Amino acid sequence: MDMGGLFFCFDVVECGGECGREEKIFLSWGIIRLFATDKIDYVVRDSPPVFSDSMSLIRLSSIFLTLCLFFGLPSAAQAAFLMCNETDYVIEAAFGHRDEGTWISEGWWQIQPGQCSRVVSKPLTQRFYFYYARALSSRSKNGKEPMVWAGKYAFCTDNKAFKVEGDGNCEPHHYQTNGFQEVDVGVRQKDYTLTFRDQNGF
Template sequence: MRNAILRTLAAGALWAAMAGGAQAGLDVCNDTDVVQTVAIGFKGERDWTSEGWWNIDPGDCARVLGGDLTQRYYYYYAESVNENFQGQDYFFCASNEVFSIVGDTSCEQRGYETLSMREIDTGETAREFTLTLVDDGGKPTGGDKIAPKLEDGDNPDNTPGETITSTDTDTSGPGGPGSGEEVNEVVQDTTVVPPEDVPMSVSMEDLKTEIPQGNHGKPFETVALFQGCELEGGREFCSFHAGDWKMRVFYRGPTPERLMYALEELAINMPVLLKGDMVETKGNIAAIVVRGVEPRPGEDEESLLRAYIQGDWIDQGDGRWEMTVLGSEVYYRQDGDFSTHRFLRLAKECDGSNGQGPVLVQINADNNRRTCYRIDRAEGGVLELTDVRRGRSTTYRRIQ
C-alpha cells in the first residue's frame, strides 16, 4: 500500500535532480516496469574504474556521470527482479554497497565480485548521451554499435571505454548529492506487526499530545514499527520504521518528554499508528515531531517469522560473516569487525514480482538500494536466504 501522505516529501529534491538533466553527461533512463539497479564502468585517470549503485524507478532517469563526454565507449550493468542481465564479457569489480573501485582485475581476491557489463556506444562526437533500458532481455536503446573487445595493454588515450570523470560536483557519483534514486514515497507493508501477547505497560494517555497538526512540518499519519530508543552521535532519540524509512523523534525537542518516556516502555517491533510532523529528511532517515502514537498489537500474519529472525546469526558456509537482527535493522560483521548496517522489512513478494514470499527486503539507507532475499528456511536454528536477483543462497546458523 502506497502512502500518499509522504509521497511529496522529496519532491523538491527530485525536481532539482531532474532539472539537472539539461546539462551534459551520461544519463540512464528506465523504460521497464520494475526498478533497475545500475552500475557503470569506464577508464579512469589511473585505471579501469567501476561505480554503483543507482536505483532507478520505472519512468525515471539518473545522472551517472556529469560533465561533457569526451570519449565514445562506456559500460553498464543493470539488475532487476524479473530479468537476468546478459553482459558482453567486459568485466569490472563491484560490491553490494555503494562503491567506486579502481582496477578491474583480481576482484574476488580483493573482496569484491565480478560483473560482466554491456557496452554503450555514445558516438564519435557526443557531449551527452542517454541510455534507455527497455524490456527486451537487458538490451538498451540509444545505439547498437559494438567496439573491439578491450585487451590488456591498450593505449589509455582514446581507447574504447575511456571516459572523463565528472566535473559537476553535485552529480558526480552514486549516493552523492543530486545522484542516484530520489526517495519520494513510502511503501508501507501493513502486514508487519508483532505477536498479540506482547506485554503493554504504558499509559495510552501518555502517548497522546495536544500539538496542532502541521505545527512543526509536513503532517503525516502512517502504520509503523517501533524500533526502540538509542544514543547516536551524542543525541538521544526513539525511532520507528515505516516501509523503507526510519523516523527518529528526539528527546528535549517539541515532542513532550512524557511521551518520550512512554515510548521507552514499548516493545521493539510493536506496530503503531504514528501521527506526526515531518521536520527534515536525509536519505531514508527522517526527523519527526510526534503528535500521537496508537499501539496496535495482535494483527500480524508474519509475527512468528519476525520473532524468529531476531538475534545473532553466523554464515554456516563461511564462519567469517555474522549478522545481528534487531527489530527492523540488521548489522553485519566480518571476522568480528563491523561491516555494514541495513534496514529490513518482511513482505509477501519482491517489488515487481509475484508469489515469491515470504521475502526479506534489505535497504541500504545511504543510497536506497533494495536487495530482496527469499526466505527458504526458518526453523531449527537455521535461516536460509536466497538473493532473488542473483540466485545465491546463504545458510545462517543461530549463535546461542
C-alpha cells in the same frame, strides 16, 4: 502562470519627433524569463524609469546581452550520461569507464520505472562506456529470471555502494566480478542517454 526562473526587464519604446533634440528614451518595463531550453517568455509590466541619455540604453543593452550569453547558452553542466528505466521494475545499475588511464567501476544507481539517473554530470570525453544492470524483482512478468543487462567486459562490483579502480583481481580485494556491456556513444559526443526496456534485457 509559472514565473520561476531568472527575470530581467527589457522592452524599449522610443519617442517620436516630438521628443526634441534630446531624443528622450523611455523604457516600458517587461519581464523576460530565461530557460535552459533557450525559450523566452515576455510579460508586459508597469511603467518605467526615464533615460535622457542614449548612452544609458547602450550600457543597459550591453549588460543584457552579457547576461543572455551567460545564462541562455547551454551549459557544460547540462552534458551528461543518463540511464533511463522504461521497464516496469526498479533497476539497479553500475557504470564503468576509463579515467586518465585507470579503469573505474561504480554503483549502484537505483532507477525507478519511468525515471532517469545521471551517472556522469559533465561532458563525455570517451567514446566507449560500460554498464551492468539488473531488475530488482524475484521474477519477470513471463515467469523467467529477473532481467539482467550484462556483457563480456569484466569489472569489479560490490553488494553495497562502491567505486573501484582497476578491472582485475576483484575477488582478492573482496569484490565480485561482473560482465559489463559496452556502449559506443560516438565520436565527440558530449552527452548520451541509455534506455533500459523490457525487450533489451535477458
